[in-house]
Amino acid sequence: MSTLPLEVVEMFGQTLVKVVPITIVLALVFSVLSYFWACNPGAPWWRKREIVTDVCYWFFVVFNIHDADELIAFYDNGHGPLSELPLWVQAAIFLILSDFMLYWLHRMYHGGGFWKYHAIHHSSEDLDWISAARFHPVNLFLGTVAVDVILLMAGISPNIMLWVGPFTTFHSAFVHANLNWTLGPFKYVLATPVFHRWHHTSQEEGGNTNFAGTFPVWDILFGTFRMPENRLPDNYGVHDQTIPSEIGGQLAYPFRR
Numbered sequence: 001m002s003t004l005p006l007e008v009v010e011m012f013g014q015t016l017v018k019v020v021p022i023t024i025v026l027a028l029v030f031s032v033l034s035y036f037w038a039c040n041p042g043a044p045w046w047r048k049r050e051i052v053t054d055v056c057y058w059f060f061v062v063f064n065i066h067d068a069d070e071l072i073a074f075y076d077n078g079h080g081p082l083s084e085l086p087l088w089v090q091a092a093i094f095l096i097l098s099d100f101m102l103y104w105l106h107r108m109y110h111g112g113g114f115w116k117y118h119a120i121h122h123s124s125e126d127l128d129w130i131s132a133a134r135f136h137p138v139n140l141f142l143g144t145v146a147v148d149v150i151l152l153m154a155g156i157s158p159n160i161m162l163w164v165g166p167f168t169t170f171h172s173a174f175v176h177a178n179l180n181w182t183l184g185p186f187k188y189v190l191a192t193p194v195f196h197r198w199h200h201t202s203q204e205e206g207g208n209t210n211f212a213g214t215f216p217v218w219d220i221l222f223g224t225f226r227m228p229e230n231r232l233p234d235n236y237g238v239h240d241q242t243i244p245s246e247i248g249g250q251l252a253y254p255f256r257r
């Protein structure tokens with residue numbers, strides 16, 4: 001008798017065991033923080049209009065992150081000169097180089113033919129921590145996945161993912177959270193909620209800025225940094241296009257027309 005159905009159920013169970021606790025922690029942390037320091041007043045994140053859509057994305061994307069075990073086994077312990085550096089140095093190199101590549105990929109997605117894939121990420125009108133996972137798969141593959149694979153192929157040890165993975169999951173939820181935090185002078189060092197929420201505003205409000213995922217230094221260097229003093233961003237989403245609100249329609253969206 002085939003054990004496949006049982007294996008599928010077991011894998012599904014293992015995913016839930018991994019993803020649910022992280023999700024609960026993030027939900028608690030950002031509910032409390034945005035109760036005190038909301039960037040935009042209004043209903044809490046769980047009353048977002050498209051909450052079901054975002055919960056679906058969340059479980060798909062976080063599931064894939066935790067599928068990294070296979071990737072780690074495939075790339076073994078890294079290779080070549082990079083893999084001989086201390087792990088923390090490799091993690092720093094990974095964070096800086098991947099962020100640099102993602103900055104330019106992000107700018108590519110904002111121009112011309114690639115926008116239709118990235119528009120899905122920008123379709124959240126109620127922007128909150130759980131919006132962090134709303135990405136079209138094409139955007140993910142020709143984005144974080146491609147960049148990870150390039151750096152692993154260059155020899156970086158996949159073991160750094162043990163630190164980098166949780167950091168990027170938390171940090172990307174953080175920059176989307178409904179928080180009025182700029183981190184004062186550190187706004188030039190690390191991407192903050194206000195920094196990234198400006199990126200989600202419309203073109204007219206200056207939305208074509210703040211492309212960096214983690215380090216705003218790329219935006220400062222290449223002239224796309226924008227954080228107006230004494231003002232907070234509001235009004236998010238893509239208003240000039242009709243993007244479906246449910247996940248199936250969103251996945252099909254770039255392929256229509």
Ligand SMILES: [Zn+2]
Nearest residue numbers: 106110118199
């Ligand atoms: Zn964008």
Ligand SMILES: [Zn+2]
Nearest residue numbers: 121176196200
């Ligand atoms: Zn975003």
